[in-house]
Amino acid sequence: MTMQPTTYQLPSNEDVAGLGTTPIPAGPYYRDDYFELEREAIFRRTWIQIGHVCELPEPGSFIVRPIEVANASILITRGKDEKVRAFHNVCTHRGTHLVAEESGNRASFTCRYHSWTFGYDGALRSAPDFERFYVDKSDCGLRPVAVDVCAGLIFVNLDKSPAQGLGEFLGPIAEQLETLSISRATTFAEYVYEIDANWKLTFDNFQEHYHLRFIHPRTGAGARGPDNPFAYPVKFDFYGPHRTESVWSNPAADRLPIQQFALGRLAQIAAADVSRNSSHAKDVFFLFPSLFIQGTPVLPFVHSVMPISATRSRGVVRLYWIGEDDNATESFAREYSMAMARDVHAEDRVVIEAGQRGLNSGALEFIHFQSQEVLCRHLFHAVDTMVQAHRAGRGAAGVVA
Amino acid sequence: MSTTNFLLPAGFEALEPFVKFWAVAGATARAQRRNDCSEQERAAFYDTAKELLAPALAYLDRKPLNKFDEKEKRLMNMLLSLAHVVQAVEVLAQDEEKHAEARRHMKITRATADLNS
Ligand code: FES
Numbered sequence: 001m002t003m004q005p006t007t008y009q010l011p012s013n014e015d016v017a018g019l020g021t022t023p024i025p026a027g028p029y030y031r032d033d034y035f036e037l038e039r040e041a042i043f044r045r046t047w048i049q050i051g052h053v054c055e056l057p058e059p060g061s062f063i064v065r066p067i068e069v070a071n072a073s074i075l076i077t078r079g080k081d082e083k084v085r086a087f088h089n090v091c092t093h094r095g096t097h098l099v100a101e102e103s104g105n106r107a108s109f110t111c112r113y114h115s116w117t118f119g120y121d122g123a124l125r126s127a128p129d130f131e132r133f134y135v136d137k138s139d140c141g142l143r144p145v146a147v148d149v150c151a152g153l154i155f156v157n158l159d160k161s162p163a164q165g166l167g168e169f170l171g172p173i174a175e176q177l178e179t180l181s182i183s184r185a186t187t188f189a190e191y192v193y194e195i196d197a198n199w200k201l202t203f204d205n206f207q208e209h210y211h212l213r214f215i216h217p218r219t220g221a222g223a224r225g226p227d228n229p230f231a232y233p234v235k236f237d238f239y240g241p242h243r244t245e246s247v248w249s250n251p252a253a254d255r256l257p258i259q260q261f262a263l264g265r266l267a268q269i270a271a272a273d274v275s276r277n278s279s280h281a282k283d284v285f286f287l288f289p290s291l292f293i294q295g296t297p298v299l300p301f302v303h304s305v306m307p308i309s310a311t312r313s314r315g316v317v318r319l320y321w322i323g324e325d326d327n328a329t330e331s332f333a334r335e336y337s338m339a340m341a342r343d344v345h346a347e348d349r350v351v352i353e354a355g356q357r358g359l360n361s362g363a364l365e366f367i368h369f370q371s372q373e374v375l376c377r378h379l380f381h382a383v384d385t386m387v388q389a390h391r392a393g394r395g396a397a398g399v400v401a
Numbered sequence: 402m403s404t405t406n407f408l409l410p411a412g413f414e415a416l417e418p419f420v421k422f423w424a425v426a427g428a429t430a431r432a433q434r435r436n437d438c439s440e441q442e443r444a445a446f447y448d449t450a451k452e453l454l455a456p457a458l459a460y461l462d463r464k465p466l467n468k469f470d471e472k473e474k475r476l477m478n479m480l481l482s483l484a485h486v487v488q489a490v491e492v493l494a495q496d497e498e499k500h501a502e503a504r505r506h507m508k509i510t511r512a513t514a515d516l517n518s
């Protein structure tokens with residue numbers, strides 16, 4: 001384990017200047033036409049995290065998740081063969097959403113409309129009066145969706161034949177994520193929020209610490225120190241479209257009495273189990289397009305920002321834990337941990353919406369990122385590269401003049 | 402008043418006056434109590450509960466969570482409400498009222514403590 005220097009050292013401007021220093025166009029953060037391009041160029045063809053294997057504990061377990069940006073509803077099943085499969089939650093008879101529940105356990109799925117029944121493998125098992133149809137049952141299976149798991153997290157890709165597998169998409173980050181306690185989680189706490197803001201503007205808030213002292217003067221007080229008043233991270237790394245930062249922990253953080261007690265207990269519980277300690281516990285992972293993963297054993301959470309429209313998104317925050325609450329102390333400490341994270345995110349949500357209202361006016365042609373907002377810049381580049389490539393491809397194919 | 406009238410396990414009598422308001426099931430309800438209390442109410446609860454938190458958890462830790470009797474359940478639920486109100490008293494302080502409005506949009510959909518019973 002490497003010791004953290006006690007004196008904070010700011011990552012140098014030169015380290016990140018390779019990503020550019022120019023202003024960033026504001027349009028992509030509010031315009032409908034840009035969002036339509038993102039929908040096609042990114043969300044219909046990239047890996048999107050949608051759940052955790054702990055939600056599929058046994059054969060027959062299933063979950064259903066919306067992906068609004070693709071107008072999709074995805075059914076994920078665990079079969080008798082233990083295999084995790086994903087399908088469009090769409091009955092192949094006439095398109096009805098097949099499963100209305102968000103989760104459960106079933107041997108088969110029967111459509112409410114005309115009772116077509118499908119197995120966990122997506123095959124059409126039975127359909128009333130089927131001899132009057134003009135199609136084979138074998139052609140009526142649920143439409144499969146590419147699915148894979150990394151660090152316990154379930155990802156799907158809506159592209160019929162994804163250009164990259166999940167492993168290739170995540171690259172070296174996959175191995176780092178596997179070391180986190182999240183990969184062995186068996187349960188989670190969750191809070192969700194809706195926000196009138198673009199998904200990038202929302203996600204960017206969590207990719208910079210510049211705002212911390214202004215937006216979290218109290219809830220973020222422990223993160224700041226005299227030699228690092230902005231609580232900037234110690235390091236950034238870039239992996240293709242993904243990025244990470246290593247957070248700085250204030251050696252002289254002034255903890256409050258019960259806060260100290262609760263976080264101390266969580267730290268003790270984690271320390272007692274070597275499998276929960278990762279060399280990446282102080283790293284934050286920002287997976288393309290919009291998944292935030294923080295591995296610290298005291299506050300291990302995954303925050304997904306799902307786009308709904310150009311100026312509306314949904315955030316889902318989950319604190320992933322190993323084991324059900326073992327005793328009263330663990331219950332208390334986990335409840336505190338959730339309340340603490342929720343308080344911080346509540347403050348973020350308000351100011352992100354204010355930012356969106358300003359951008360929607362069209363008053364700005366450009367926004368600006370400083371060197372410590374380089375992760376935001378990196379996301380924009382990753383998005384815009386894909387959007388421009390998609391646009392060029394469409395142009396070449398003659399679809400768009 | 403005989404001991405049978407107490408709502409909490411013996412040793413935690415000082416918390417009895419707080420049972421009615423704070424001993425509620427469900428994280429959403431507990432978070433809502435934090436919103437619904439006055440500054441004086443949360444200060445009084447915090448001041449009394451602060452010293453009793455460690456002994457109360459030690460007491461409850463002797464039993465599996467799903468084996469709690471009614472008194473123990475109440476005590477547990479109160480402590481879980483404390484987990485929310487700590488943020489108001491220790492962290493947000495005079496910013497708590499303004500913060501409550503921001504929090505309204507953060508909907509708790511699942512808490513591990515609610516999976517215990
Ligand atoms: S639409 Fe599903 S059975 Fe007819």
Ligand SMILES: [Fe+2]
Nearest residue numbers: 205212215348
């Ligand atoms: Fe923030």
